Amino acid sequence: MKARIKITLKNGVLDPQGKAIEGALGGLGIAGVKDVRQGKYIEVELAEKDEAKARATVEKMCKELLANLVIENYSFELAA
Amino acid sequence: MKARIKITLKNGVLDPQGKAIEGALGGLGIAGVKDVRQGKYIEVELAEKDEAKARATVEKMCKELLANLVIENYSFELAA
Amino acid sequence: MRAAVIVFPGTNRERDIAEAISDVSGRPSIMVWHGDTEVPKSDLIVLPGGFSYGDYLRTGAMAAHSPIMRDVIAKAKAGVPVLGVCNGFQTLCEAGLLPGVLLRNASLKFICKDVHLRVDNATTMFTNRYQKGDVAQVVVAHGDGNYFADTETLDKLEAENQVVFRYANSKGEVNAASNLNGSQRNIAGIIDGTGRILGMMPHPENACELALGSTDGRAMFESIASSLMAA
Amino acid sequence: MSAAKITPEVIAAHGFKGDEYPRLLEILGREPSRTELGIFSVMWSEHCSYKSSRFWLKTLPTTGKCVIQGPGENAGVIDIGDGDACIFKMESHNHPSYIEPYQGAATGVGGIMRDVFTMGARPVANLNALRFGAPDHPKTKHLVSGVVAGIGHYGNATGVPTVGGETNFDKAYNNNILVNAMCIGLAKTDKIFYSAAKGVGLPVVYVGSKTGRDGIHGATMASAEFDEKSSEKRPTVQVGDPFTEKLLIEACLELMAMDVIIAIQDMGAAGLTSSTSEMADKGGVGIELNLDLVPQREPDMTAYEMMLSESQERMLMILKPGSEPEAEKVFIKWGLDFAVIGQTTDTGRMIIKHKGIVEADLPVDKLADSAPLYERPWVPTPKAARILPEWVTAPNSNLGALKTMMGSPQLASRRWIWEQYDSMVRGDTLQRPGGDAAVVRVHGTQKAIAACCDVTPRYVLADPAMGTKQAVVETWRNLICVGADPLAITDNMNFANPERPEIMGQFVGSVQGIGEACRALDYPVVSGNVSLYNETQGVGIPPTPAIGGVGLIPDISKTATIAAKQSADLLILIGREEGHLGQSLYQLIIAEKSEGAPPPVDLDDEIKAGNLVRALIREGKVSAVHDCSDGGLIVAIAEMALAGGTGVELYPYEGKLPAHAAWFGEDQGRYVLAASAKVAEQIAERARLLGLPARIVGKVGGDALTLKGETALPLDELRRVHESWLPGLMG
Numbered sequence A, B: 001m002k003a004r005i006k007i008t009l010k011n012g013v014l015d016p017q018g019k020a021i022e023g024a025l026g027g028l029g030i031a032g033v034k035d036v037r038q039g040k041y042i043e044v045e046l047a048e049k050d051e052a053k054a055r056a057t058v059e060k061m062c063k064e065l066l067a068n069l070v071i072e073n074y075s076f077e078l079a080a
Numbered sequence C: 001m002r003a004a005v006i007v008f009p010g011t012n013r014e015r016d017i018a019e020a021i022s023d024v025s026g027r028p029s030i031m032v033w034h035g036d037t038e039v040p041k042s043d044l045i046v047l048p049g050g051f052s053y054g055d056y057l058r059t060g061a062m063a064a065h066s067p068i069m070r071d072v073i074a075k076a077k078a079g080v081p082v083l084g085v086c087n088g089f090q091t092l093c094e095a096g097l098l099p100g101v102l103l104r105n106a107s108l109k110f111i112c113k114d115v116h117l118r119v120d121n122a123t124t125m126f127t128n129r130y131q132k133g134d135v136a137q138v139v140v141a142h143g144d145g146n147y148f149a150d151t152e153t154l155d156k157l158e159a160e161n162q163v164v165f166r167y168a169n170s171k172g173e174v175n176a177a178s179n180l181n182g183s184q185r186n187i188a189g190i191i192d193g194t195g196r197i198l199g200m201m202p203h204p205e206n207a208c209e210l211a212l213g214s215t216d217g218r219a220m221f222e223s224i225a226s227s228l229m230a231a
Numbered sequence D: 001m002s003a004a005k006i007t008p009e010v011i012a013a014h015g016f017k018g019d020e021y022p023r024l025l026e027i028l029g030r031e032p033s034r035t036e037l038g039i040f041s042v043m044w045s046e047h048c049s050y051k052s053s054r055f056w057l058k059t060l061p062t063t064g065k066c067v068i069q070g071p072g073e074n075a076g077v078i079d080i081g082d083g084d085a086c087i088f089k090m091e092s093h094n095h096p097s098y099i100e101p102y103q104g105a106a107t108g109v110g111g112i113m114r115d116v117f118t119m120g121a122r123p124v125a126n127l128n129a130l131r132f133g134a135p136d137h138p139k140t141k142h143l144v145s146g147v148v149a150g151i152g153h154y155g156n157a158t159g160v161p162t163v164g165g166e167t168n169f170d171k172a173y174n175n176n177i178l179v180n181a182m183c184i185g186l187a188k189t190d191k192i193f194y195s196a197a198k199g200v201g202l203p204v205v206y207v208g209s210k211t212g213r214d215g216i217h218g219a220t221m222a223s224a225e226f227d228e229k230s231s232e233k234r235p236t237v238q239v240g241d242p243f244t245e246k247l248l249i250e251a252c253l254e255l256m257a258m259d260v261i262i263a264i265q266d267m268g269a270a271g272l273t274s275s276t277s278e279m280a281d282k283g284g285v286g287i288e289l290n291l292d293l294v295p296q297r298e299p300d301m302t303a304y305e306m307m308l309s310e311s312q313e314r315m316l317m318i319l320k321p322g323s324e325p326e327a328e329k330v331f332i333k334w335g336l337d338f339a340v341i342g343q344t345t346d347t348g349r350m351i352i353k354h355k356g357i358v359e360a361d362l363p364v365d366k367l368a369d370s371a372p373l374y375e376r377p378w379v380p381t382p383k384a385a386r387i388l389p390e391w392v393t394a395p396n397s398n399l400g401a402l403k404t405m406m407g408s409p410q411l412a413s414r415r416w417i418w419e420q421y422d423s424m425v426r427g428d429t430l431q432r433p434g435g436d437a438a439v440v441r442v443h444g445t446q447k448a449i450a451a452c453c454d455v456t457p458r459y460v461l462a463d464p465a466m467g468t469k470q471a472v473v474e475t476w477r478n479l480i481c482v483g484a485d486p487l488a489i490t491d492n493m494n495f496a497n498p499e500r501p502e503i504m505g506q507f508v509g510s511v512q513g514i515g516e517a518c519r520a521l522d523y524p525v526v527s528g529n530v531s532l533y534n535e536t537q538g539v540g541i542p543p544t545p546a547i548g549g550v551g552l553i554p555d556i557s558k559t560a561t562i563a564a565k566q567s568a569d570l571l572i573l574i575g576r577e578e579g580h581l582g583q584s585l586y587q588l589i590i591a592e593k594s595e596g597a598p599p600p601v602d603l604d605d606e607i608k609a610g611n612l613v614r615a616l617i618r619e620g621k622v623s624a625v626h627d628c629s630d631g632g633l634i635v636a637i638a639e640m641a642l643a644g645g646t647g648v649e650l651y652p653y654e655g656k657l658p659a660h661a662a663w664f665g666e667d668q669g670r671y672v673l674a675a676s677a678k679v680a681e682q683i684a685e686r687a688r689l690l691g692l693p694a695r696i697v698g699k700v701g702g703d704a705l706t707l708k709g710e711t712a713l714p715l716d717e718l719r720r721v722h723e724s725w726l727p728g729l730m731g
Ligand SMILES: Nc1ncnc2c1ncn2[C@@H]1O[C@H](COP(=O)(O)OP(=O)(O)O)[C@@H](O)[C@H]1O
Pocket: D128, D129, D130, D162, D163, D164, D165, D166, D167, D414, D417, D418, D432, D433, D434, D435, D436, D437, D453, D454, D478, D629, D630
């Protein structure tokens, strides 16, 4: 199966990247941008065919490696 | 409106982060991982209420700044 | 020779390179603020090293879209020589003035150390004081120096003799062991088709006096000065 | 004022202990508001008030001919001649780095850099002293990679070279790592900025990043003993933005050149609270803030949150009235927030208004100096007996033991760490990491600053006074080794829970050790930092007083490195040999014991040897210099060989000590010098005239370390074990 994982900063955690991008967009003459937050998007190909098992595996990898739970949240979808 | 933008590496572009994650997952004893690709996930808050106009703006920011079309693809959804 | 050094927010090696140039040219460089819209009249435009815009999003991406870059691109197209070092190289690629892109180092770690470069093209205005095959010891200091381009582009670069520097060992051997950041074909520096725009990751400006460990970078600034004097 | 009830739980949650809260009621003559309670809780935290350590810190020598500003300001300032000043300080970010290694370490570097440039200095060098747990502890790898990446990225991105430091691995730090960051800056002696807000009716200006809810209670957390619950404190971790810091450095230095600043101070621990109260108190004025004007990152922030926020990259300034517009221009140019948020008053009170309500109304003087002062009970650390050389078994082979030790966690190369640091930016780094001390040229001059960090915790644990004396002396020696005049130190006192008399005894001994050494060496303490409660569930760290030494090299053409390159040169050992193996690395690694007293320090001998070595360097008589520290003579020689890329023939030891005690003993006050045969004899003679023993211990050359009767140790073999351990651990 394939897992599509989004990792985003928790609310209230400073996002220097997003802030800088916001500024740069202004410089490009793109107006009306109120807020930018940058996160990660990770695609993982799993050999596992069983959805429940796959879900458990992805949970584990998010918790233990992909997301820094001190400042980040994660969410994911599974697709065949 | 809010734009949820995914930026992914084109096929054939090597992905040091993805490779490293793959290796680390093995180290965590998480088996059955066939491939990992790391991209970006960017959320942009727009003042714009009109969907078509918003879409045009996001297209522009992706092409001109958020994605490097030499190596990256982008896709996005809009939500109110 | 009068050089214009572009200063972006987050640039940090502007003084290093400005002084390396003035030491050989005898003329102080003009520092140009990223917010300006025009580069003052100059014989050489320099994009220095550093972390422009914090290296956020992609290294060099935001610098490439800053106001001053529109004029840098215009002047480059009009034939004014441009030198991009480290973050400057990344910016030139993002601006489309040079092909390819610089990805995260294969190790995913920032690397600061002495490396050896093999000079593969000593006919350019930036390198004519070297001999082809010379080995130069210079410092690298980057987290994103992993040069990537598709095979066609790479083949074309090689065919047109546009690969100027490659990572090598002290004997000048170019191999996997001397490829410190995963760059395709050990590429450390390239030049554009016109021969007037050069980008490189290592820092020749920090290799111009023995007190800093090497003088091998000096020939590069002498090349530029003499080429521009002659011109 | 917000009339939220102040329950005993609330009081405890704010870290008030014993009679502290009653004392607060007495000062105010009423119950505090929530905001006032928060303000006092951070001001009275160990971190801000030094309530357990102040009494003893007062005894340190802080004056000397080179001292312009000792402890008490944001950083110490010394005179390095020609109108130049050197400004430096070391500070800990231990607990935050354990909780979130990357951000914790990064913000530690950012904080110490602000302490330095807030005084008008351009930061020119960073160093760091790191203590991690056992290499095989499950968390160690994660902590090392996060801390090193965080320190590296912050320094690299701000364009300040990271040039030195030290790193230890020891299971005693498993649950309490130490991350101490040091920053050195340069300024002109007539252009130094202080934090006293002198004058009434002056604008109080906020610059830098917006204020968010970052690190609320960070200051109280930074001095709260760890427990399982501390993971709940995680959301208080601050995130650093080196990009903004870089802009802030440039903007502040640009403004400082304009002569409009009356006082300036960074917002460190306890953010707005400590910066406002300290500036007002030092200036002897009152201060009034309108929090509606504070640039805010998040909606609906309360006065309590804004006063306690530890958002990074923020500064507070008192400007000359009328200068606001030109000052604002500078910050706009650099894309930073600029806001006038209040003014100084003659009321002597700190008044905090928010949305038209007075959230706090406090007496500035009491806020700043009514903090509790504890003379905590202490017991002296029992003296350990001296271990005689004979008691420690000899190795089968000295070179074999050397090889084992050079590949050990204690001595293996730290290259994996410092190659992640940009040590070359600004083009003045004359000696990078890898030597005894880093050397950074004062740009455009012939002089240079030398700097290093040192402490040997196992010595301090065995004898706090002697072990700390040794730490001070080792920095002094490392500075001598590059040909510098050692000038002054900063200290970072990392200890466990001071409420335990034996821990307080370690602290007291340590302070006495610093005092004794600094007085004798005319090497004053100009800044420092104390980190207590480095303890988890009753298990504390070994006493770890990290010392940062700074010296001046008057002429960069007269300096030395540890690299032995000159083939046929002889190696001369200067200094007394007692074969002291107690608490030595040999004992720890080969005999697997950690016993006895640490090597004694003889300050008179240190001075004699140091002055001689520096003279020899400046006369150009020596081709390489290294002091003997961890691992003793043979390790010093091995490090010189590796640095120079040459072999060394070791001359068999023929004295009265057991040979392994001569090779591995950690006697202090010793240097190994390389010089031509002819000069070597003169050097030995000059040492003897000073009453210092000296002998030829080896000869430079070949491609192996050799010792008669033992199998040779090829240099690349030695290099392999020395360089492979840390990459192996982290790989
Ligand atoms: N965390 C670190 N950052 C930068 N340099 C370091 C670090 N740890 C060790 N080093 C460098 O490694 C070398 C050896 O350190 P150390 O053994 O403490 O030297 P010494 O024994 O002379 O005090 C020094 O040059 C030091 O600067």
